[in-house]
Amino acid sequence: MATGLKQRGRADFNFLADLARWSGMSLQGAAEEDFDRLIDTDTLPEGVQSQIRAVTKVMEAESKVYQWDRFYTRFCAEQQFRSALLAYEDGEAEILAEYEKYADQGGTLHLNPDVEAPSYWSETEFHLAPGGWEGHPRMGFMIHDYVYDLIFSTGGVGAVRAGEKFTDARVTTARGGLKDHYDDILSLGVGTGRSAVSIQEVYPDARITGVELGRTELEHAKVVAARHGHEWELYQAAAENLPFEDDSFDLVTAFILFHEVPVPAAKQILAEAYRVCRPGGEVLIGDVAPYKDQASLFRCMVLDWETEHREEPFWRGSLLADRPGLVSAAGFEQVEEFGASYPWVTRGVKPSR
Amino acid sequence: MSSTDERKTTMETPQYLHASSTDDLARMITGLTEELWVLRDRVMLLERAVVDAGVLAADTVDELVPDAELGERLATERMRLIRRVLGAPLDARV
Numbered sequence: 001m002a003t004g005l006k007q008r009g010r011a012d013f014n015f016l017a018d019l020a021r022w023s024g025m026s027l028q029g030a031a032e033e034d035f036d037r038l039i040d041t042d043t044l045p046e047g048v049q050s051q052i053r054a055v056t057k058v059m060e061a062e063s064k065v066y067q068w069d070r071f072y073t074r075f076c077a078e079q080q081f082r083s084a085l086l087a088y089e090d091g092e093a094e095i096l097a098e099y100e101k102y103a104d105q106g107g108t109l110h111l112n113p114d115v116e117a118p119s120y121w122s123e124t125e126f127h128l129a130p131g132g133w134e135g136h137p138r139m140g141f142m143i144h145d146y147v148y149d150l151i152f153s154t155g156g157v158g159a160v161r162a163g164e165k166f167t168d169a170r171v172t173t174a175r176g177g178l179k180d181h182y183d184d185i186l187s188l189g190v191g192t193g194r195s196a197v198s199i200q201e202v203y204p205d206a207r208i209t210g211v212e213l214g215r216t217e218l219e220h221a222k223v224v225a226a227r228h229g230h231e232w233e234l235y236q237a238a239a240e241n242l243p244f245e246d247d248s249f250d251l252v253t254a255f256i257l258f259h260e261v262p263v264p265a266a267k268q269i270l271a272e273a274y275r276v277c278r279p280g281g282e283v284l285i286g287d288v289a290p291y292k293d294q295a296s297l298f299r300c301m302v303l304d305w306e307t308e309h310r311e312e313p314f315w316r317g318s319l320l321a322d323r324p325g326l327v328s329a330a331g332f333e334q335v336e337e338f339g340a341s342y343p344w345v346t347r348g349v350k351p352s353r
Numbered sequence: 354m355s356s357t358d359e360r361k362t363t364m365e366t367p368q369y370l371h372a373s374s375t376d377d378l379a380r381m382i383t384g385l386t387e388e389l390w391v392l393r394d395r396v397m398l399l400e401r402a403v404v405d406a407g408v409l410a411a412d413t414v415d416e417l418v419p420d421a422e423l424g425e426r427l428a429t430e431r432m433r434l435i436r437r438v439l440g441a442p443l444d445a446r447v
């Protein structure tokens with residue numbers, strides 16, 4: 001059982017996870033049937049953005065199941081952090097004891113209290129987390145061990161369909177590299193180390209460095225590394241201003257980072273990714289597939305809802321952006337993209353000198 | 354949707370409650386919270402009585418991790434509750 005978890009937390013998370021899964025499967029399934037009945041694709045305006053707006057209006061007005069699905073999805077999103085806070089209070093002693101136990105394991109934390117965090121990051125309460133990524137001294141723990149592991153893990157939330165697993169997308173992305181081995185891998189927006197665990201699983205011998213703005217995320221990433229017996233170098237820094245020399249890594253990865261940053265920041269981040277990447281090295285991005293690569297307009301509509309309703313202000317911009325174009329513009333070559341609705345992988349190679 | 358709503362709808366579900374019923378819904382939810390508290394108070398007293406009688410240790414329920422069989426029974430009941438209560442609006446679909 002998760003660290004510090006008691007009966008209240010377990011039962012509460014089980015409920016929210018089942019509610020999200022049930023809504024995602026049963027209600028969304030029925031909503032899609034309503035969609036097919038209510039929407040006449042021949043009369044839709046041009047352009048995916050206008051189409052999404054048009055069909056959203058019809059569905060919000062006329063599909064009762066869609067209304068309830070959206071209500072329950074929003075409810076779970078609001079409630080998960082409140083529930084995590086209560087569960088944290090119940091288990092704090094054990095949680096802090098685990099941090100203590102791993103104080104000397106999991107690698108090295110390079111914290112920088114003076115880090116310049118961009119306002120799009122510090123002023124957004126991503127995913128409706130009260131106070132945002134740093135809204136609680138142990139937000140990293142709560143997000144990782146409780147919200148991700150106990151609610152998101154069975155899907156039905158955001159881009160992960162009901163029944164799908166979040167972690168599968170990370171391993172799929174990590175496997176998207178061109179080589180079987182890398183010496184030095186950089187994980188941008190490493191968060192609590194979830195994608196780094198998948199990278200290390202696929203490339204067991206690689207040295208992993210993570211970059212992240214949030215202190216509590218980094219501190220938890222170190223605990224996660226320790227739990228798996230890994231040693232990572234973890235830096236508190238902005239991905240658009242990396243504290244590394246040119247040509248330092250042979251693989252630069254970013255998993256579900258780009259939908260959380262505005263397009264101008266994405267350009268800066270890719271420029272930095274290019275700078276620190278060795279000639280012949282690769283950049284590997286895993287995220288939600290752009291609207292143009294989604295299987296249906298219904299799916300686009302459901303995904304687009306995240307932008308305004310689950311505090312993902314850069315989601316729509318990111319899913320409309322020309323990701324391979326941005327990667328090429330940064331200087332990478334042989335740019336390719338592949339995957340499914342989630343994850344969608346974009347890869348580029350830094351030309352050898 | 355109230356009867357004054359001008360949006361066109363293909364939904365044929367008859368409407369029984371007036372918009373002013375929102376206050377009544379809030380009363381019901383507050384009343385339900387009250388009743389839930391009475392129940393939780395009782396569960397806490399029950400736990401205490403069972404502990405005092407030496408039947409269970411103080412943290413038994415908090416620390417009990419359901420085994421696979423109990424886990425499945427809980428999951429079935431949980432899904433029943435979700436479908437029954439939260440699915441009620443859908444059961445009313447025409």
Ligand SMILES: C[S@@+](CC[C@H](N)C(=O)[O-])C[C@H]1O[C@@H](n2cnc3c(N)ncnc32)[C@H](O)[C@@H]1O
Binds near residue numbers: 118170188214240254
């Ligand atoms: C959705 S999380 C993904 C975390 C991790 N990659 C994973 O797969 O679980 C995105 C992370 O990127 C971090 N982040 C966002 N913008 C950043 C930036 N400009 N520089 C560094 N980290 C950033 C956030 O704090 C957050 O932890």
